[in-house]
Amino acid sequence: MILIIVVAVVAAVMVVGFGRTVRIVPQARAYVVERLGSYSRTLDAGLNSVVPFIDRVRARVDLREQVVSFAPQPVITEDNLVVHIDTVLYFQVTDPRAATYEIANFIQAIEQLTVTTLRNVIGGMDLESTLTSREQINAELRGVLDEATGKWGIRVNRVELKAIDPPGSIKDAMEKQLRAERDKRAAILTAEGVRQSQILTAEGAKQSAILTAEGERQSQVLVAQGQAEAIGTVFELIHRGRPDPQLLAYQYLQTLPELANGDGNHTWLIPSELTRALDAFASGFGDRRTEQTSTPGPAASGEAAGPPQIPPVVIPARPAADGAAGPRSIRGEQAPGTQHLERDDARSTG
DSSP, X not given: OHHHHHHHHHHHHHHHHHHHHEEEEOTTEEEEEEETTEEEEEEOSEEEEOOTTTEEEEEEEEOSXXXXXXXXXXXXXXXXXXXXXXXXXXEEESOHHHHHHTXXXXXXXXHHHHHHHHHHHHHTSOHHHHHHOHHHHHHHHHHHHHHHHGGGTEEEEEEEEEEEEOOHHHHHHHHHHHHHHHHHHHHHHHHHHHHHHHHHHHHHHHHHHHHHXXXXXXXXXXXXXXXXXXXXXXHHHHHHHOOOHHHHHHHHHHHHHHXXXXXXXXXOOOOTHHHHHHHHHHHHHHHHHHHOOSSOOTTTTTOOOOOOOOOOEEEOXXXXXXXXXXXXXXXXXXXXXXXEEEEEEOOOOO
């Protein structure tokens, strides 16, 4: 019985000793081992063995890149304005031994170092530069933190400013300024659009006027050319036909009704060439009468023939004031050296 108890105790001790001897380290982890209170070695990922009851694991360090977000910190700018800045820090432990023995709490140390460095950087910048120079601030913060945390076995990969909150009054002023700037740009764009529109309208009116004038000029040229060709054709045909005085006199007589249709139907002027045309027309009739000698007349009996009688030309009369109308006749007789034209208005008595 006693032997069984002894064997069981030895087995339990061996199991416990084996359990304390073997250490399995996960991936991306590192164990800092101390032997009799002093640093012995660092266990990497995998299966490792230690001396039980002599070696012990002092710290388990995560070697992955870690992200730490710090609470908003009040920072005073160069123009004495208090802004609250949120920061995000990306770091990684590169030396587990230094991170364990060189600093007691490296997370808290990094946070305080970030706050102090941020105040130093922002203190030399005004509000506008702070809001527009995030890349510059991030680069300066990263440089200072990486240099300070290098001896702690920590590498700062990136520092980001998550938010910059100015005071409420400054926000209102900035919004008003932004609104005024936008209104200014809108007014400038509107004026530019109106100017471009007026320029295009003027260009269009100019082109339209030029095209209209060109069209009118071409139309007038074509009309003039047509009239010239018509006049030339008429002139050529007249010369080819060789008109005699009788034809011209007949044309003059055709214009008399048009002259009588005017408003001045009691007194009107007739060109002196009309009497010459009438004389030519009358002489034409006289020649015809002399040619027709088949019937005896005064000339055949030996009597002297008088001057040819011009037949009266009947022109439709315009209605008189009293409503009566009658034929109008024109007689023309030529005295030596004079030209006279008389009009008789004959009224019918019913």
